[in-house]
Amino acid sequence: MRFDYCPKCGGKLVLRQIGDEGEIPYCEVCQRPWFDMFSTCVLSVVADEDNEVLLIRQSYGDTARFVGVAGFMKVGETPEEAAAREVREETGLTAESVKYIDSCFYDGRDQLMLGMLARVKKAECHISGELLEAKWFSFDEAVKTVREGSIIQRFIKSVRKEMKK
Numbered sequence: 001m002r003f004d005y006c007p008k009c010g011g012k013l014v015l016r017q018i019g020d021e022g023e024i025p026y027c028e029v030c031q032r033p034w035f036d037m038f039s040t041c042v043l044s045v046v047a048d049e050d051n052e053v054l055l056i057r058q059s060y061g062d063t064a065r066f067v068g069v070a071g072f073m074k075v076g077e078t079p080e081e082a083a084a085r086e087v088r089e090e091t092g093l094t095a096e097s098v099k100y101i102d103s104c105f106y107d108g109r110d111q112l113m114l115g116m117l118a119r120v121k122k123a124e125c126h127i128s129g130e131l132l133e134a135k136w137f138s139f140d141e142a143v144k145t146v147r148e149g150s151i152i153q154r155f156i157k158s159v160r161k162e163m164k165k
């Protein structure tokens, strides 16, 4: 999202040359540039010690589709912390380790998606009210279960490829 008005004072922004960045919307009152804004989300491949992947169905949107555990990052969090929090909130499972996998920009939604591998010990899930179901799949099954061409499919494939090395 590109700013036309200052989010702080509401004044109209002007374009100003900012170093090597090119022309950036600038507030002459607050004396600061406002760079394009986007949200950062973490999208986790949740895997257990047997290399099974946990996918979820949400109680809103496309309820029939299995997706990955995802959420918006909060101010002050690292991606690893955000991924662990989302896994805990949505499934009740504790991530023993969280590792960055890959990233992808979701153009239509102005979201930077950070792919994370969250390792958990297999246990019974205590799913949040936002979920209908959480279910374990082999990596091969998981790739076929999620939407073809989706970002979670890409991240699951990345982890599967790393495991085969």
Ligand SMILES: [Zn+2]
Pocket (backbone or CB within 6 Å): 006, 007, 008, 009, 010, 011, 027, 028, 029, 030, 031
């Ligand atoms: Zn301003």
